[in-house]
Amino acid sequence: MKPVYTLAEALAQDPGRIAKTQALTLDSARPHMGLKGRHGLFASDAWWESIKAGRIRTQTLTGIIERIYFAGQDSRRGGQVNSVTLRLADGSTVDEGIYAHRKQDIKLFVPGAMVTMVYALDELKAQPAADGSVNVARIVLEGYCVLPSHQPSAQN
Numbered sequence: 001m002k003p004v005y006t007l008a009e010a011l012a013q014d015p016g017r018i019a020k021t022q023a024l025t026l027d028s029a030r031p032h033m034g035l036k037g038r039h040g041l042f043a044s045d046a047w048w049e050s051i052k053a054g055r056i057r058t059q060t061l062t063g064i065i066e067r068i069y070f071a072g073q074d075s076r077r078g079g080q081v082n083s084v085t086l087r088l089a090d091g092s093t094v095d096e097g098i099y100a101h102r103k104q105d106i107k108l109f110v111p112g113a114m115v116t117m118v119y120a121l122d123e124l125k126a127q128p129a130a131d132g133s134v135n136v137a138r139i140v141l142e143g144y145c146v147l148p149s150h151q152p153s154a155q156n
Contacts, residue, residue: 001116004108005099005143011043013101018043025125035137036123042139051120051141058141061096062116063088064148068109071095084109099143112148 011018021042024034039055040046050056063086070076071083086094096117100106109115121136129135 001144001146003142004105004145005101005140007043007120007139007141009101030125032126034125036125036127038123042122047122057121057136059119059121059138060116061086061088061094061119062114063094065109065111065113065115066093067111068098071097081106081109084115086115099140100145105145108145108147110147114146114148116142116144118142 021035022037022044024030025037025041027034035042039050040048047056051058065084066087067085068081069083069085070081076082082098084096084098086096088094096115098106098109099117100108118141120139120141122139124135124137127135
């Protein structure tokens with residue numbers, strides 16, 4: 001299964017994102033904004049190693065697309081979509097954004113397609129979360145989308 005999105009590729013296309021994220025982590029004048037940086041600055045070698053070693057937890061979410069839609073207040077063109085509702089194995093649903101590097105890959109996100117998203121759960125400066133747990137940013141590391149297999153019709 002080939003990813004349609006990787007954080008590594010996204011950062012290569014937008015290196016300024018790394019500098020801005022790291023600057024916010026290091027900004028002591030903003031004690032409640034940004035990542036905590038306890039396991040390395042965002043996208044640094046130490047950060048990637050912390051993910052591999054499990055110091056920064058990851059979450060994998062897999063589901064079948066039930067619905068595609070446009071979320072947000074920005075203007076859009078035609079049938080443009082940027083979000084999906086996924087049905088998970090336990091029967092619950094979640095809404096997720098569409099992540100893809102190539103515009104043509106967005107067409108893979110159709111009802112019935114299987115989506116897998118891998119997130120890094122990096123601690124935020126602002127603690128705790130509303131429910132008392134550790135407050136984390138869900139950073140998309142990888143995204144995959146596989147079209148549903150279509151059975152040949154009996155008429156063929």
